[in-house]
Amino acid sequence: MIRYALRVVSLAAALGLWQLLTSRDVDLWLRFSQFPTVTDVAHAFADRLAGPDYWTDLTDSLTRIVSGFLLAAVLGVATGVLVARSRLAEDLLGPVLEVIRPVPAIALVPVAILLFPSNEQGIVFITGTAAFFPVLVSTRHAVRALAPTWEEAVRTMGGGRWRVLASVVLPGALPGVFGGLSVGIGVSWICVISAEMISGQYGVGYRTWQDYTVVDYPGVFVGMVTIGVLGWLTSTAVELLGRRLTHWLPRTAYVPAARPRSVRRAGAAPSSADTAVPTSTEPEEARDEHLVRD
Secondary structure, three states, X not given: OHHHHHHHHHHHHHHHHHHHHHHOOOEOOOEXXXXXXXXXXXXXXXXXXXOHHHHHXXXXXXXHHHHHHHHHHHHXXXXXXXXXXXXXXXXXXXXXXXXXXOXXXXXXXXXXXXXXXXXXXXXXXXXXXXHXXXXXXXXXXXXXXXXXXXXXXXXXXXXXXXXXXHHHHHHHHHHHHHHHHHHHHXXXXXXXXXXXXXXXXXXXXXXXXXXXXXXXXXXXXXXXXXXXXXXXXXXXXXXXXHHHHOOOOOOOOOOOOOXXXXXXXXXXXXXXXXXXXXXXXXXXXXXXXXXXXX
């Protein structure tokens, strides 16, 4: 409960500082006089919520994100496992992927415009490309980090290639895969907003850019807040799904470190703390096993 209270206090302090600097027109080095106040943004937000355009933009951006991210998740995991498990696939696909990977996804906007017949398909392509490489790299490293003894145990019991994939590779790589998915969803939001600003017709990014061109700065901040909240919600959803699917992993709660014992002087009688009987007589091995089972 205290942690949530601290988070609320932190957010309230940031908003209060923003309101103070902008309402007093503070211009030291940063020009806060050019910023809208928190109340101006709140009023603009309320006006947008009452109109239909805001919800249309929200739906379009979410549709593009979900479509591109799901494509990136499927293709990224499949390609990552294939490259990590097959030398032939690594030799054939590895050089091409490593050449394309450093190219920013937003730089592919001209390619998407030339390649796809509609802007909508191009934006989904850019969004999927942005999330594809974090998922690919994370999956590849997670698969290569698996202990070979697990695969050997399955093969010893008569399991084939598909059995190893279903019982060892995919479950063992899940934590790394969801790490890549969590990064990929954030990168997807960055690129979909940029793509909407350049070639979109609707969407949060498109509306934010239009507000900037007409000097509607409160509207710009409404778009920024909307992007931040949507990014946080989708990233949290991915992390919660990852925890749900990897519930079998051992997780231990945080336990504060024990206080160091006081140093006794030579010849002094031992204190009650030094001679105290341990509260638990459970063997250490049994306690460790209990933690793993939980």
